[in-house]
Amino acid sequence: MCWLCGQQIDLTLPREHRMSWTADHLDPISLGGAPRDASLLRPAHRACNSSRGNRMTSQVRRQGVQTSEVW
Ligand SMILES: [Zn+2]
Numbered sequence: 001m002c003w004l005c006g007q008q009i010d011l012t013l014p015r016e017h018r019m020s021w022t023a024d025h026l027d028p029i030s031l032g033g034a035p036r037d038a039s040l041l042r043p044a045h046r047a048c049n050s051s052r053g054n055r056m057t058s059q060v061r062r063q064g065v066q067t068s069e070v071w
Pocket of ligand 1: 003004006007044045048
């Protein structure tokens with residue numbers, strides 16, 4: 001089950017398929033969570049994961065600028 005779109009993931013698809021299974025890795029440090037909580041892997045379609053990942057990257061960049069201003 002994809003945690004981003006809520007639809008089932010076909011585990012038999014080849015890895016390069018855009019609807020194949022990927023483990024969506026949430027970096028607890030970049031999200032401001034506890035570093036010891038390392039179980040933030042969620043199943044997601046490759047397409048869902050990458051579209052979300054692009055959004056995440058821009059957010060992290062903005063947060064990174066704010067962080068460097070604070071430092
Ligand atoms: Zn999905």
